[in-house]
Amino acid sequence: MSALARNLVDIAHMERRRHQRVKVALSGRFMRADRREFDCTTIDVSPGGVALSSTESGDIGERIVVYLHQIGRVEGQVVRTFPGGFAIQMRLPATKRERLADQLTWLANRQSLGMPEDRRHERIIPRRTHTTLRLPDGFERPARLLDISRSGAAMTVDVAPALGSPVTVGATPAQVVRHFAGGLAVEFKRFIPEEAFGDDIVL
Secondary structure, eight states: OOHHHHHHHHHHHHHHHHHOOBOOOOEEEEEOTTOOEEEEEEEEEETTEEEEEOSSOOOTTOEEEEEETTTEEEEEEEEEEETTEEEEEOOOOHHHHHHHHHHHHHHHHHHHTTOOOOOSSOOBOOSOOEEEEEOTTSOEEEEEEEEEOSSEEEEEOSOOOOTTOEEEETTEEEEEEEEETTEEEEEESSOOOGGGOSTTOOO
């Protein structure tokens, strides 16, 4: 395949991924323009929008702020309503859209592989997602964190050390416990202390 053809394939893949809808049920709450809050559950999510199931609905054109488990805060305008819910369209900066696309890829992979969600510890998306993965041979690769819990993390990275391999994420010792397309999940050697766990954590 020529370099031009490869580039065209890569661009097409990126466009599909940018707008791919992932059917996933994430619990959360949303706030209407009048600041009233209601419970909701996602029906599907893409980097461009979210469909929500809820007993309450926004009005077409209304700006809605949504807080979703494992994704965090997103906002957008109501573009569609239907019985039992509504959909919003989001206009995200390129960096945040790419970050959300990575997170959705991880959720889709976990769902398709039948991985049970580990509910021992809450999972969050840290503010600083860029880190390094140090391999058993000492080499380091850049990685991007998808989510973190007190017991482990998922990340995109261009290597796949064997399951059980000892690795270091940033400065945090861990071992590889799962592989998925484009990345892996690790379990930390020690739980992160509760008082140190939050959005501003740096591994």
